[in-house]
Amino acid sequence: MNMDQIIAKEIKLLLTESGLSKGVVSIIKSWLDSNFRIKGRYGWAQLTLTTCDSTGGLLEVGLQGAVAMELYALAADILDDIQDQDNNDLPWRKVPPAQAINLATCILVLSYKALSTIANRRHFEDVSNVLNQMGLQACDGQFQEFLNDSKEKISFEEYFEIIKKKSGGLTASACKIGAILGGADQTLVDQFEQFGLTLGLISQIKNDFHDFLNLETKSDFVKRRKTLPFVYLLYVLNEIKAEEFKRLSSLAIIGLDQFGPKERGQLRELVVNEGTIHYCSVIHEMYKQRAMEILDGIPISEKSKKKLIQLVG
Amino acid sequence: MNFDNIAILVHELAKSPNRSSGIIPELKSIREITKCELKAITKVFSKEELSGNSLAIIMSPTRYWF
Numbered sequence: 330m331n332m333d334q335i336i337a338k339e340i341k342l343l344l345t346e347s348g349l350s351k352g353v354v355s356i357i358k359s360w361l362d363s364n365f366r367i368k369g370r371y372g373w374a375q376l377t378l379t380t381c382d383s384t385g386g387l388l389e390v391g392l393q394g395a396v397a398m399e400l401y402a403l404a405a406d407i408l409d410d411i412q413d414q415d416n417n418d419l420p421w422r423k424v425p426p427a428q429a430i431n432l433a434t435c436i437l438v439l440s441y442k443a444l445s446t447i448a449n450r451r452h453f454e455d456v457s458n459v460l461n462q463m464g465l466q467a468c469d470g471q472f473q474e475f476l477n478d479s480k481e482k483i484s485f486e487e488y489f490e491i492i493k494k495k496s497g498g499l500t501a502s503a504c505k506i507g508a509i510l511g512g513a514d515q516t517l518v519d520q521f522e523q524f525g526l527t528l529g530l531i532s533q534i535k536n537d538f539h540d541f542l543n544l545e546t547k548s549d550f551v552k553r554r555k556t557l558p559f560v561y562l563l564y565v566l567n568e569i570k571a572e573e574f575k576r577l578s579s580l581a582i583i584g585l586d587q588f589g590p591k592e593r594g595q596l597r598e599l600v601v602n603e604g605t606i607h608y609c610s611v612i613h614e615m616y617k618q619r620a621m622e623i624l625d626g627i628p629i630s631e632k633s634k635k636k637l638i639q640l641v642g
Numbered sequence: 643m644n645f646d647n648i649a650i651l652v653h654e655l656a657k658s659p660n661r662s663s664g665i666i667p668e669l670k671s672i673r674e675i676t677k678c679e680l681k682a683i684t685k686v687f688s689k690e691e692l693s694g695n696s697l698a699i700i701m702s703p704t705r706y707w708f
Contacts, residue, residue, distance in 0.1 A: 485645030564646070565653040604656025607686055611652055614682040615643060 335388065336374045339396050343443055349435070356420075357436060363420050364403055373503055374399040376528075376640070380507025380521050383633035393447050394456050394506040400440035401460060402499060405467060407433040412471065415548040447510070455509045463502040470494030477555045482563040488555055492533045493526065500529030520627045527620040528640060531613060538609040542597060544585060550596075551581045557612065558605045565603060574599060617641055647674050648683065655687060 330338070340361070344354045365371070374395035381391030410416045411426050411433075421429040444460065447453040470491045477483050477491070504525030508518045537556035540547040549556050562574055577596050581588045600606070620641045624634055675683070 485649070489645070561649055564649050602656070604653045607656050607690070608649055608652045610686045611648060611679075611682050612643075612645070614685055615679060618678060618682060 332375065332378060332388070333370050335392065336371045336378075336395060336399070339392055339443075340399070343396065343439060347439060347442065353432070353435065356432060357439075360407070360420055360432070360436075361399075361403060364406065371395075371399055373402040373499075376500065376503040376525075377507040377510075379633075379636055379640075380504045380525075381511040382507075383627075383629045383637065384508050384511030384513040384517060384521070386507070386511025390512075391507055391510045393443050394510045397440045397443040397456070397460065398503045398506055400436050400443065401464075402503075404433045404436040404440065405499065407436070409471070412475075413548055413552070413554075416546060418546065452510055456506050459502050459505050459509070463498050466494040466498040470498070474554065478553055480555070483555045483560060485560055485564070488557060488560045489530070491555075492530060496533035496536075497526040497529035500532070501525035504528070517627070520623060524620060524623045524627065524637070527616055527623060531616045531620065531641065534609055534613045534616065538606070541605075542593075542600065544581070544588065544593070550578070551585065553578055553582065557609055558600060561605055561608045562599065562603060566599075570599065570603065643679065644674060644676070648679055651675060652683060655683070 344357065347354070349357075377395040377398045378388060378391050381394070382388070407421045407429055410419060410422055411429055416422055421432070440460070441457075444453065444456060447456065470493075473487075473491050474495075477487070501522045502525070504521040505518055508521040513521065534557055537549070538558055540549050541556060541558040542550075544550060548554070550559070553559070563571065566574055573595070577588075577592055577599075580592055621638070624637055624641075627634070
């Protein structure tokens with residue numbers, strides 16, 4: 330069996346032993362499958378297991394933590410989409426919100442159930458702490474984001490504080506859990522946490538940029554979400570251009586039917602001409618360099634480093 | 643990282659009709675930019691030159707987590 334098959338088997342076993350009704354199990358399986366089609370197979374579990382392997386841990390030792398991370402991230406995705414009211418084509422957005430929230434809670438509990446089978450009690454406690462802290466941080470970051478939606482502008486520092494708590498927190502936790510289960514000492518765990526944090530920032534910056542002009546699927550621009558392109562444009566635009574940007578933003582808030590091809594063209598022009606692509610690319614590149622520096626300082630095999638470098642891109 | 647200064651420098655470069663990676667060190671002298679930051683800025687603008695100002699996003703594909 331390859332790694333994917335082993336993870337799938339473990340999740341299947343967890344669902345079988347959960348006591349959940351067949352209908353609920355079937356929906357959770359289909360939601361896991363739909364997530365794979367978009368994000369690749371078991372990205373969170375793979376990240377956790379890659380880190381575990383890098384620190385000398387066997388696959389069996391990291392498996393429960395990897396499954397817990399995969400399920401936790403799915404639950405977080407579902408709750409995030411409900412709160413943001415976007416990604417309407419995903420299956421959890423096609424059922425009433427009450428049902429989606431109920432099943433997200435169920436998946437979250439399954440994540441903790443997966444952890445409870447970790448044999449080493451100290452590892453269990455450490456990993457539970459990581460998961461709890463990650464959840465608290467993500468909720469805190471999400472709440473700050475809601476508050477920021479109604480603000481005229483925020484600083485770059487405020488933006489990075491939030492994505493460190495949300496995206497950065499999730500990838501940092503996956504790496505940290507893998508390192509803990511692999512038996513790494515505290516210094517190595519901290520190094521992997523930093524690597525994971527940087528990986529999350531790299532991924533989020535790219536997402537922010539790609540989602541900014543994706544008005545049909547993502548609600549970032551419509552909600553005046555303070556993503557990196559938004560924060561950048563509000564910072565650099567001169568008075569006239571800033572007014573134009575605010576006018577477009579106000580039109581989008583009223584409804585996308587008010588935001589036709591002409592307005593979309595004007596927004597695209599602002600994004601391109603004012604250096605938004607360049608800025609996002611520069612910050613993305615700087616965090617990539619940071620990730621490589623962190624990896625350079627981590628005492629693991631070259632083979633393991635190669636695998637982690639691939640994740641940086 | 644000095645996000646504000648980088649934003650101003652990148653904006654200036656993007657708006658400059660004759661932009662090229664050659665003028666980056668010149669602009670750098672009037673802004674507080676570290677060597678690492680300069681390296682990233684130069685790389686992005688050099689890649690743009692190589693791709694003939696296609697403005698294709700240079701962010702390389704990483705796994706989609708979010």
